[in-house]
Amino acid sequence: MDSLEKGSTSVCNPRGRSSRGRPPKLQRNSRGGQGRCVEKPPHLAALILARGGSKGIPLKNIKHLAGVPLIGWVLRAALDSGVFQSVWVSTDHDEIENVAKQFGAQVHRRSSEASKDSATSLDAIIEFLNYHNEVDIIGNIQATSPCLHPTDLQKVAEMIREEGYDSVFSVVRRHQFRWSEIQKGVCEVTEPLNLNPAKRPRRQDWDGELYENGSFYFAKRHLIEMGYLQGGKMAYYEMRAEHSVDIDVDIDWPIAEQRVLRYGYFGKEKFKEIKLLVCNIDGCLTNGHIYVSGDQKEIISYDVKDAIGISLLKKSGIEVRFISERDCSQETLSSLQLDCKMEVSVSDKLALVDEWRKEMGLCWKEVAYLGNEVSDEECLKRAGLNGVPADACSSAQKAVGYICKCNGGRGAIREFAEHIFLLMEKVNNSCQK
Numbered sequence: 001m002d003s004l005e006k007g008s009t010s011v012c013n014p015r016g017r018s019s020r021g022r023p024p025k026l027q028r029n030s031r032g033g034q035g036r037c038v039e040k041p042p043h044l045a046a047l048i049l050a051r052g053g054s055k056g057i058p059l060k061n062i063k064h065l066a067g068v069p070l071i072g073w074v075l076r077a078a079l080d081s082g083v084f085q086s087v088w089v090s091t092d093h094d095e096i097e098n099v100a101k102q103f104g105a106q107v108h109r110r111s112s113e114a115s116k117d118s119a120t121s122l123d124a125i126i127e128f129l130n131y132h133n134e135v136d137i138i139g140n141i142q143a144t145s146p147c148l149h150p151t152d153l154q155k156v157a158e159m160i161r162e163e164g165y166d167s168v169f170s171v172v173r174r175h176q177f178r179w180s181e182i183q184k185g186v187c188e189v190t191e192p193l194n195l196n197p198a199k200r201p202r203r204q205d206w207d208g209e210l211y212e213n214g215s216f217y218f219a220k221r222h223l224i225e226m227g228y229l230q231g232g233k234m235a236y237y238e239m240r241a242e243h244s245v246d247i248d249v250d251i252d253w254p255i256a257e258q259r260v261l262r263y264g265y266f267g268k269e270k271f272k273e274i275k276l277l278v279c280n281i282d283g284c285l286t287n288g289h290i291y292v293s294g295d296q297k298e299i300i301s302y303d304v305k306d307a308i309g310i311s312l313l314k315k316s317g318i319e320v321r322f323i324s325e326r327d328c329s330q331e332t333l334s335s336l337q338l339d340c341k342m343e344v345s346v347s348d349k350l351a352l353v354d355e356w357r358k359e360m361g362l363c364w365k366e367v368a369y370l371g372n373e374v375s376d377e378e379c380l381k382r383a384g385l386n387g388v389p390a391d392a393c394s395s396a397q398k399a400v401g402y403i404c405k406c407n408g409g410r411g412a413i414r415e416f417a418e419h420i421f422l423l424m425e426k427v428n429n430s431c432q433k
Contacts, residue, residue, distance in 0.1 A: 007266050009271070009419060012190070013432070014413070019427045020368075020428075022365065034263065041161075041386050041397060042136035042137055042161065042220075043085045043086070043087060043134050043136045044084050044085055044122060044135075044136070044137040044157060044160070044161070045084060045086045045087070045129055045132070045135045045137070045138060046078040046087040046088065046139050046141055046153075047087060047089075047090060047106070047108075047125060047138050047141070048071060048074060048075065048078075048087075048088070048089045048090070048100075048140075048141050048142075048143050049090050049124050049125070049140070049142075049143070050071050050089055050090065050091045050096050050100070050143045051090075051091060051110060051124075052092055052093025052095070052096055052098075052115075053091065053092075053115065053117065054092065055058055057247075058097070059093070059095065059384075060247065061096055061143045061144075061414045061425050062095060062096055062099045063198055063245070064403055065146055065253065065256060065257055065260055065404070066146075066162030066260045066264065066402075066419075067098045067387065067400075067401065067402030067403045067404065067419065068401065068402065068403070069103075069274050070109065070143060070144065070146060071089065071099060071100065071104050071143045071198065071249065072145055072146075073098070073102075073141070073147075073148070073260065073264060073265070074141050074145060074146065074148050074359055075087065075089070075100065075103040075104070075105050076103065076149075077141075077148045077149055077150050077153060077265050078101070078105075078139075078141055079104055079105070080150045080265075080267065080268050081150035081151075081152050081153040081154050081157070082150075082154070083153055083157035084131075084157075084411075085171035086106060086135075086140065087104070087105045087106065088105060088106050088107070088108050088393045089107050090107075090108045090110045090114075090124050090125075090127075091107065091108075091109070091110055091116040091130055092109065092111075092112070095113065097109070101170055102398055103266045108131065108132075108345065110127065110361065112125060114127045115279070119371070121229075122224070122229060123142060123350045125138055125224055125229075125233050126224060126225070127388070128176065129221060129225070132426055135221065136220065136221050137160055137215075137218065137219070137220050138217070138218065138221070138222065138224060139153065139156070139157070139218045140213050140217060140218070140229065141153075141215070141216045142216065142246070144192070144214070144246055144247040145213070145214065145216070145244075145246055145247075146241040146245060146247065146256070146264055147242070147244070147245040147259065147263045147264050147265070148215055149243060149265045150265065151337075152215075152216075152237065152239060152243070155237065156168050156216070156218055156237050156400075157218075159235055159237070160218055160306055160371060163235075164233060165232075165233050165234065165235045166219065166220050166223055166231065166233045166234065167217070167219040167228070167229065167230050167231055167233075167234045167235070168215050168217075168218045168220060168223075168234070168235045168236070168237050169212060169216065169217045169218070169219065169229070169230055169234075169236055169237070170214070170215040170216050170217075170237050170238075170239050170244075170245040171210040171211060171213060171236045171237065171238050171239070172209050172210070172211055172213040172238065172239055173207070173208045173209070173211075173238060173241065174208055174210075174239055175203050175208040176208075176209070177192070177194060177195045177200075178192075178193040178194050178273075179191065179192055179193060180192075180193055180196075185364060194209065209238060210238065210289075213244040213246060215239060215243075215246075217229045217230065219231075220232070226255065226288060242259070242262075243261045243263055245259045245263070245320040246306040246374075249407055253290075253328055253431070257277075259433075260352050260421070260433065261422045261423075262426070266401070266423070266426075267401070269365070269384075271365070271384065271385070271423055271424075271426065272363070272365040272366050273338060273366065273424060274318055274341065274366060274367070274384065274385055274420055274423075274424060275318060275319060275366045275367070276318065276319045276320075276321065276356065276360060276362055276367045276368070277313055277318055277319070277320045277321070277355050277367075277368045277370065277416075277417075277420070278321050278322070278323055278356070278368070278369050278370070278383075279320065279321070279322050279323070280298075280322070280323060280324065280371045280373065280376055281322045281323065281324040281328065281342065282309075282324055282325075282326060282345075282372075282373075283372035283373060283389065283392070283408040283409070284370050284371065284372050284390075284408045284409075284412060285302050285306060285322060285408075286301060286302055286408065286409040287301075287392065287407065287408050287409030287410060288408060289301075289409075296332070297332075298329060298332050299332070300328075300336075301331060301409070302336065303409060303410055303411050303413075305411045306409075306411060306412070306414050307388055307411035307416070308340065308414060309413045309416070309417035310338060310340065310417070312417055312421075313417050313420070314340075316424075318368075318420070319341075319360065320340045321336075321340055321342070321343070321344055321353065321356060322323055322340055322341070322342040322343070323340070323342075323343050323349055323353070324343070324344045324345075324346065324372075324376060325344075325345070325346055325347070325349075326345070326372065327344055327345045327372075328342075336379075349375055349376060349379050349381050350378040350382070351367070353367070353379050353382075354382075356367055363384075364382045364384055366384060367384055367385075368382035368384065368385040368416075368420055369382075369385075369386050369387075370386075370388065370389075370413065371386075371388060371396055372391070372392035372408055373391055373393055373396060374393060374396065376388075376397050376399075377395060377399045380396060380400050385401075385402075385419075385420060385423065386400040386402065387398070387401075387402040387403065387404060387412075387416045387419065388400050388402075388403055388404065389404050389406060389407050389408035389410075389412035390403060390404050390412070391407040392408070393410060402419055404416055
């Protein structure tokens with residue numbers, strides 16, 4: 001559905017305390033007259049909980065999903081939403097901290113107590129609030145929901161700030177018939193819980209039911225301090241089914257990747273159709289190894305899968321060109337039999353790619369670049385679509401939006417080609433709407 005729905009309800013505070021929370025913060029307005037105060041807007045902080053001790057998938061929160069660390073998908077959505085005064089990751093792990101900072105988030109180092117298997121999400125959130133008195137509202141976003149979009153967060157922030165809700169959580173509509181569970185060894189019959197078997201409704205005749213999908217829980221500070229993420233004046237926010245991907249449930253990683261590639265949020269910049277792919281020879285087309293024959297001739301090798309990927313790109317109308325800092329012999333390049341333009345002994349890769357771009361009448365958004373070295377960084381940053389093989393240097397990895405699962409010379413080009421095709425399909429679908 002294009003228009004997302006919301007619902008609300010008020011609940012009594014089980015502890016009998018006021019649910020209106022703290023009085024609004026006031027600050028002195030030096031321009032508004034002597035002694036005049038204005039209300040300071042409440043501080044809304046995004047908080048992603050990401051401890052390192054995942055039992056199901058080791059370091060799941062930073063495992064690459066569709067070329068991006070899992071936590072990176074929700075961090076991108078939170079930062080681009082523009083509704084948070086601060087975006088935080090609560091973690092106990094150095095690698096997760098590094099990834100969080102790479103995406104632009106601040107990091108709260110979680111205590112050992114709040115990092116135990118027995119610790120709850122609420123424990124970790126309360127600990128965070130104890131260190132951050134400036135925060136009035138928490139948007140607890142699950143790292144395992146990679147199809148979250150900024151528009152969802154913007155609408156929920158409006159519900160909290162403008163419509164006065166104390167807590168809002170995400171749900172998804174399911175059309176599933178439920179039956180009562182029968183314990184083993186008990187002589188009972190199952191009973192329908194939400195249908196009449198004699199009048200089973202068609203899907204189109206039934207609104208279905210709302211289920212929490214775990215993407216996010218927003219709550220005001222006073223509720224959390226009393227031990228609740230849901231309470232007070234409470235509302236749900238209905239997300240689209242295609243955006244409700246939960247890696248805790250959807251543990252088939254390849255299936256989750258396909259969902260994210262089709263329905264995930266890729267950033268503020270709109271993709272344009274790719275017309276040119278520039279690829280590094282050493283470390284991308286090849287594995288970087290150089291073999292020397294007995295007569296001192298240089299020999300390099302590449303993967304047939306990559307050759308097929310190059311052929312598919314060319315058939316789809318994408319020009320493929322190669323670049324290298326090394327002085328590869330023309331004999332060596334000809335032996336590759338790839339029928340692509342290749343330039344070697346390149347000291348300034350950015351200048352050459354810019355020249356190619358202008359020669360073809362393209363903007364940078366129409367250029368894709370696959371690199372693996374420090375010398376590729378500027379090209380990677382400029383290109384509309386960028387990627388690196390799995391074994392690329394760390395600085396090149398930090399400059400891109402897609403990290404291949406394959407190493408250089410071992411299928412990285414074919415994998416990146418498939419990534420290009422999927423994103424171009426998104427471009428074409430958006431143009432048809």
